[in-house]
Amino acid sequence: MIGEAEMNIFVRYADIAGYPPMPYRVRAYDCRFFFILSGSGKIEIDGTEYRFAPDTLCYYPAGSAYTIIPEEQPRFVSVNFDFTREHTDIPSVMPPVPAESYERKRRLDTQNECGEDIFISPFVLHGASFLREVLTKAAEEFLCGSEHSENRAAALVQYACYLIPDRHAEGDAGLCARIADYIRANYSGKLTLAGLSEVFSYHPNYLGTVFRNGTGVTVHRYIMNIRLKKASELLAATPLPVAEIASLVGFRNADHFSACFSANCGMSPTEYRSRGFLG
Missing domain, CATH: 1.10.10.60 (Homeodomain-like)
Structure with missing residues (x-):
């Protein structure tokens, strides 16, 4: 559990929108949530490629290099935020910049102060339907533009951050169990890692890693x-x-x-x- 004294979310920007193809790598100066409402595609974060589909949460901390490659046009909730309110003097959106133009000195490394290791590195959480309502509501609150809209949005994002660590572990365990059940039910047919990745809509590398971590053996x-x-x-x-x-x-x-x-x-x-x- 994250201590309240260790996290005090500041939402710099939030929106609900589509996303154009991004054929080059960019880096962000603050932390980012992308929650996929509809559509599909791939996102590469710091050299690792992940697939995304509805109810996928993509998180990357400040400084992460990423590229988004839509397949079926995605619609998503985006939240640009800090884990502390140390930099509220930078209230306006800080758009990502091409990786080669990134200025390290402008990076807001608040992920190191949040009190939870999971947020130090990028991750993609599939099947995160429990976050759909809370993150959508956070973006809607922010877009209201009223006197207290940022505070309300920040409270909702902070609530999402409390939910994620336990659910992240449960998600991997649940996926691992479903893969094992599927293999036991279909062992007589053609089974490959690539085929399983199609069945479960996960990238083969991600699926293989989750399964190996959960069972101690490869698929x-x-x-x-x-x-x-x-x-x-x-x-x-x-x-x-x-x-x-x-x-x-x-x-x-x-x-x-x-x-x-x-x-x-x-x-x-x-x-x-x-x-x-x-x-």
Whole structure:
């Protein structure tokens, strides 16, 4: 939990709008939230590419280099903010500038003072529907332009910042569990990291990292383990030919299955069966 004394949000700018293609890298002087309301595309932040879809939150701290590549025209909430009110003397929008023109001395590094490590580095949070209403309302409050609109917008953004750390962890765990469930239900078919990324609408690199962090093994290794476990059960409980078992558990041919089984189990499928498991 973030201590109130460590965070006191100042909203410098907020809007609800579309976004044009950005074919070059830019850097911002303050912190940014982009929450995708509709549309899809890619965002590259500090050299890492992420996909975005509705209910995706993109966060990058001051100084991050980013490029946005829309595919289906996105509509989004944007919030430019500081984690402290130390720089309220710079109230107007600070537009991003081409990376090569960036002036380091103007950067407002308030992310280092917020009391929560998650905000020090960029991240993309998928399935963040719990933030849709609060961030939309924050932008609407800011756009009102009334005497206290910035304070109300800041309170809403600060509330979002309190929600994000726990939900970020829950989101990764939930995604990991859904991937594992899908693999267990579909191990007999064609399964690849690229294919799973299409099913779950995440970039393959992101999906693979989340799964490895959550299970301790790669997606490929998890698929292999499930297939070999199912094959062992069929070898032990049925008289089915090895080639048929190979096909049933998702291997492209019997030779590939036998090679993988031997490498992982220390014996061939025929040897495994001959040890008396079938009875």
